[in-house]
Amino acid sequence: MDDHQQPPSTMTSDNTLPIAIIHRLPRFKLPSPWAKDIFNPIEPSDPLYPIHRPSARIIIIIGPSPLKSEHLDHYPSVECVFGTSAGVDHIDLAECRRRNIRVTSAGSAFSEDGADYAIGLLMDVLRRVSAADRFVRAGLWPVKGDYPLGNKFGGKRVGIVGLGNIGTLVAKRLEAFGCTIAYTSRTKKSQVPYAFYPSVIDLATTSDSLIVCCALSDRTHHIINRDVMTALGKKGVIVNIGRGALVDEKELVKFLVGGELGGAGLDVFENEPEVPKELFVLDNVVLSPHKAILTPESFDNVRDVVMANVMAFFSNKPLVSEIDLSDLS
Amino acid sequence: MDDHQQPPSTMTSDNTLPIAIIHRLPRFKLPSPWAKDIFNPIEPSDPLYPIHRPSARIIIIIGPSPLKSEHLDHYPSVECVFGTSAGVDHIDLAECRRRNIRVTSAGSAFSEDGADYAIGLLMDVLRRVSAADRFVRAGLWPVKGDYPLGNKFGGKRVGIVGLGNIGTLVAKRLEAFGCTIAYTSRTKKSQVPYAFYPSVIDLATTSDSLIVCCALSDRTHHIINRDVMTALGKKGVIVNIGRGALVDEKELVKFLVGGELGGAGLDVFENEPEVPKELFVLDNVVLSPHKAILTPESFDNVRDVVMANVMAFFSNKPLVSEIDLSDLS
Numbered sequence A, B: 001m002d003d004h005q006q007p008p009s010t011m012t013s014d015n016t017l018p019i020a021i022i023h024r025l026p027r028f029k030l031p032s033p034w035a036k037d038i039f040n041p042i043e044p045s046d047p048l049y050p051i052h053r054p055s056a057r058i059i060i061i062i063g064p065s066p067l068k069s070e071h072l073d074h075y076p077s078v079e080c081v082f083g084t085s086a087g088v089d090h091i092d093l094a095e096c097r098r099r100n101i102r103v104t105s106a107g108s109a110f111s112e113d114g115a116d117y118a119i120g121l122l123m124d125v126l127r128r129v130s131a132a133d134r135f136v137r138a139g140l141w142p143v144k145g146d147y148p149l150g151n152k153f154g155g156k157r158v159g160i161v162g163l164g165n166i167g168t169l170v171a172k173r174l175e176a177f178g179c180t181i182a183y184t185s186r187t188k189k190s191q192v193p194y195a196f197y198p199s200v201i202d203l204a205t206t207s208d209s210l211i212v213c214c215a216l217s218d219r220t221h222h223i224i225n226r227d228v229m230t231a232l233g234k235k236g237v238i239v240n241i242g243r244g245a246l247v248d249e250k251e252l253v254k255f256l257v258g259g260e261l262g263g264a265g266l267d268v269f270e271n272e273p274e275v276p277k278e279l280f281v282l283d284n285v286v287l288s289p290h291k292a293i294l295t296p297e298s299f300d301n302v303r304d305v306v307m308a309n310v311m312a313f314f315s316n317k318p319l320v321s322e323i324d325l326s327d328l329s
Helices: A049-055 A093-098 A111-127 A129-137 A165-176 A200-205 A226-232 A249-257 A277-281 A296-314 B049-055 B093-098 B111-127 B129-137 B165-176 B200-205 B226-232 B249-257 B277-281 B296-314
Strands: A019-023 A040-042 A058-061 A080-082 A102-104 A157-161 A180-184 A209-212 A237-240 A263-266 A285-287 B019-023 B040-042 B058-061 B080-082 B102-104 B157-161 B180-184 B209-212 B237-240 B263-266 B285-287
Touching: A019 A049, A058 A296, A080 A296, A093 A102, A102 A296, A111 A129, A111 A165, A111 A209, A111 A237, A111 A263, A111 A285, A111 A296, A111 B111, A111 B129, A129 B111, A129 B129, A129 B285, A157 A165, A157 A200, A165 A180, A165 B165, A180 A200, A200 A226, A209 A226, A226 A249, A249 A263, A249 A277, A277 A285, A285 B129, B019 B049, B058 B296, B080 B296, B093 B102, B102 B296, B111 B129, B111 B165, B111 B209, B111 B237, B111 B263, B111 B285, B111 B296, B157 B165, B157 B200, B165 B180, B180 B200, B200 B226, B209 B226, B226 B249, B249 B263, B249 B277, B277 B285
Parallel strands: A019 A040, A019 A058, A058 A080, A080 A102, A157 A180, A157 A209, A209 A237, A237 A263, A263 A285, B019 B040, B019 B058, B058 B080, B080 B102, B157 B180, B157 B209, B209 B237, B237 B263, B263 B285
Antiparallel strands: none
């Protein structure tokens, strides 16, 4: 990505704010307040859009709105695409590379919240927090007496699938609970004290629970498949805060309904917002509407990251959270 | 407690197992397996109970079954009472002291689980895990769209009320989430890096959330009162895993219903198993049926602690988790 067109070193050449095309599905709303003193956001519905479309140099994608080749065709001058999600699987990266368009993600803006939530989901499944809350709200405590015991969280063996920004923070948290941590990822990380397993199945075999927090790609699609679930075993718990398609959902439902897995904490699903209804009746499952990384505080963080990236772009400085497109498989 | 009658240095003088009176409410069941090779458990329903009652030297209390003066009247030879709960507020300690009866608790057997659960409840309230699970199970995700955001957990200011076995482990966990930790307790702990506030109100004023995990006594009854809730403020969250009566429950309900508190995660209540029904409709509240410290693993731990105490008692060695009765206020 060294051959992209160099932008001028000032924000704009004519003392007006640079144009940023806002690309979003209707359900992903523009954050408010948005830093309008740094760029001028233009949506396709804007009367000025036809004027600015041909010359716009940057696109800001709100949430995981898909950005495909046919979208890019509308923007012949675009040089950089700024994502506001932790993942970039909604962006056609190969097409961006082909067109010499740079891409940024939200970087680590969401990482703390994602890691926090992963711990929350695992705790909730093991200790049955949500299920016990249902039990109390249904008025069953005085009627049925003690709620069935859950399982201990502290000291358990937890396997992390994907030791990136979020996975690393998950591990840090698990350490404080006395958990034994292992991980799988494309390559062994140096300076990481946790056991590395190149094979997810081997990781599952030696873990009580798996936390899935890797990026979705062709390589990681259904990385948690039937064989991994079998290796994890009847008491094993799967937490997924990555993307739905990292887990073979049909198999997962079969394993859970058949009692072949201990439980699951799922923030993401293969066909969101659809969730397999078979899971609605299970007390060893916690279901969450793709919100692991979403707090008011993380929205502030991501806005800061986007602003920093935009300012770096127009100042011809290194981008804060650029995706390495030379690495596409 | 130096003047109690010294037991013989062998387990029993006649090579039979020592008798242990089992004292329990019917709803607290005898754990199974129980180490019958160490003592001979006798319940009042046992045909041999009348024979052993006058000479029994130890009582084992199952769960928080109340042990009062009138119970002790039945056991003129009792020297030591072994609790199986983390707290000992169900035992008439003053009466035990008067009769020169030693008392043990479950010590730290439950501490890890208690600390884990406290983190789980706080996470659940802040990030709305249980409420979001209800939202998904009700089929509302495809209908209503995004679930309202919760609040960030990591990095927040958390005040710990009672820095004992559990509180210390809570603090250790919170550190990994980047939280700022402060505490109140009867006295400042040396070698603890957290800010100490002698006053609960001052602690509440400088905290985003409070985790209540102190013992219940006359001194701590309703330690979380109206003034503390006011000091904590509209966004403040209270987690209680100690005893229900540590919190003024009527005031808490008023504050929550009136939107004067951010939320609450409650494992304990003033009139268990009754839970104020006003709370059943609140999404910023997580309700749990007094199970913070209960896992199969912690039951194993507590059995080990009781056994160690019993063996120490009959071997005339220091008890593992003796309560200091000289400290009664």
